[in-house]
Amino acid sequence: MIKLTKETFSQFSKIPRLNLINSCMGYKSANLIATKSADGISNVAVFSSVTHLGSDPALLGFILRPNTIPRDTYTNLKETGFLSVNAISENMISAAHQTSASYPATISEFEMTDLEEEYLDDFEIPFVKGSPVRLLCRYVNEYPIVENNTIHIIASIEAIYYDAILDREDKWLQLDKVNVVAINGLDGYALPQLLKRFEYARVNQEVKEKL
Amino acid sequence: MIKLTKETFSQFSKIPRLNLINSCMGYKSANLIATKSADGISNVAVFSSVTHLGSDPALLGFILRPNTIPRDTYTNLKETGFLSVNAISENMISAAHQTSASYPATISEFEMTDLEEEYLDDFEIPFVKGSPVRLLCRYVNEYPIVENNTIHIIASIEAIYYDAILDREDKWLQLDKVNVVAINGLDGYALPQLLKRFEYARVNQEVKEKL
Numbered sequence: 001m002i003k004l005t006k007e008t009f010s011q012f013s014k015i016p017r018l019n020l021i022n023s024c025m026g027y028k029s030a031n032l033i034a035t036k037s038a039d040g041i042s043n044v045a046v047f048s049s050v051t052h053l054g055s056d057p058a059l060l061g062f063i064l065r066p067n068t069i070p071r072d073t074y075t076n077l078k079e080t081g082f083l084s085v086n087a088i089s090e091n092m093i094s095a096a097h098q099t100s101a102s103y104p105a106t107i108s109e110f111e112m113t114d115l116e117e118e119y120l121d122d123f124e125i126p127f128v129k130g131s132p133v134r135l136l137c138r139y140v141n142e143y144p145i146v147e148n149n150t151i152h153i154i155a156s157i158e159a160i161y162y163d164a165i166l167d168r169e170d171k172w173l174q175l176d177k178v179n180v181v182a183i184n185g186l187d188g189y190a191l192p193q194l195l196k197r198f199e200y201a202r203v204n205q206e207v208k209e210k211l
Numbered sequence: 212m213i214k215l216t217k218e219t220f221s222q223f224s225k226i227p228r229l230n231l232i233n234s235c236m237g238y239k240s241a242n243l244i245a246t247k248s249a250d251g252i253s254n255v256a257v258f259s260s261v262t263h264l265g266s267d268p269a270l271l272g273f274i275l276r277p278n279t280i281p282r283d284t285y286t287n288l289k290e291t292g293f294l295s296v297n298a299i300s301e302n303m304i305s306a307a308h309q310t311s312a313s314y315p316a317t318i319s320e321f322e323m324t325d326l327e328e329e330y331l332d333d334f335e336i337p338f339v340k341g342s343p344v345r346l347l348c349r350y351v352n353e354y355p356i357v358e359n360n361t362i363h364i365i366a367s368i369e370a371i372y373y374d375a376i377l378d379r380e381d382k383w384l385q386l387d388k389v390n391v392v393a394i395n396g397l398d399g400y401a402l403p404q405l406l407k408r409f410e411y412a413r414v415n416q417e418v419k420e421k422l
Contacts, residue, residue, distance in 0.1 A: 051260050056221065097418050174399070
């Protein structure tokens with residue numbers, strides 16, 4: 001095992017420090033968050049911090065970087081109160097990564113990348129066409145993280161759209177059936193395949209595979 | 212596409228609601244968090260909510276469920292101030308899932324599962340033997356999420372241990388080289404394989420694969 005202490009890695013130059021700290025806690029969810037400004041300009045950006053918060057009510061959280069530079073996603077979701085969260089599948093990774101370029105707020109990433117916007121049920125918030133799992137979410141709250149000047153955004157899930165191939169009696173969405181990816185670090189895109197699903201774990205009982 | 216609105220899925224019975232909401236926002240990180248009580252009893256539990264918060268300082272966050280039932284991880288990390296975060300690899304998934312059974316606080320999950328504890332550098336906090344990426348972390352702060360009575364724990368990364376096979380000049384840890392898994396929903400364990408890594412995205416430039 002190689003050991004790096006905080007004293008060591010905090011002295012790294014920026015790129016290796018970002019690489020190490022972004023990859024050391026495992027795979028991250030891969031989603032495109034789309035919003036619309038009050039002026040009607042669409043925005044879409046790749047996020048790797050979308051995390052389950054709770055199921056009843058259905059809530060998710062994600063992290064926004066400091067507001068010292070323009071952050072269209074934040075501005076838009078405060079203006080309209082809504083956002084969409086769109087799973088990234090294998091065929092979208094290059095376009096998804098391109099959304100991380102610093103486009104000005106007056107330009108929609110949908111114009112500048114191969115991603116296409118799509119409107120569902122006449123609602124004014126854009127979704128990403130072709131994404132196999134899409135969530136319509138409402139802004140609920142935000143918690144400033146004082147330790148590093150980030151913001152933890154809390155959103156409620158108002159509607160879920162998913163590829164019909166994923167429908168099951170028990171409502172578990174088996175993500176590898178629609179080639180959803182995961183993110184490794186800042187810039188690595190990986191394709192997971194299901195190994196096993198387990199039954200609820202109980203004391204004094206061997207863990208059982210769910211068949 | 213199948214559409215489920217909040218009005219529909221909030222009326223689901225518990226299992227399908229948990230399955231749907233836990234799987235609809237993509238893959239989750241797969242880690243074992245290990246702690247030690249003031250009495251010296253080790254605890255280890257599977258977590259799917261560990262998320263990158265920032266690299267300078269190096270911080271992560273994770274979500275703890277309501278404190279209405281005993282939560283050994285929380286009690287221990289408040290007592291000692293330290294925890295370890297251990298990546299779950301393919302050969303550990305069954306034992307990792309077994310840690311989610313409701314063992315009493317007086318029993319260590321290391322005794323009841325195939326996971327083995329290991330101590331590094333004479334530090335009193337247990338690590339999970341065989342885990343290919345392990346973080347020693349210090350409790351920093353907590354943010355109560357009032358919307359659903361969960362707690363967002365903030366921890367700093369004090370040291371990183373990783374398999375020597377992962378060492379690279381740019382310090383990116385390529386997780387598929389050591390078979391780190393990702394979690395799909397509550398109980399699905401998936402093995403990712405790297406598709407591509409991209410260069411930093413720039414306006415007016417096609418996204419380039421990092422070779």
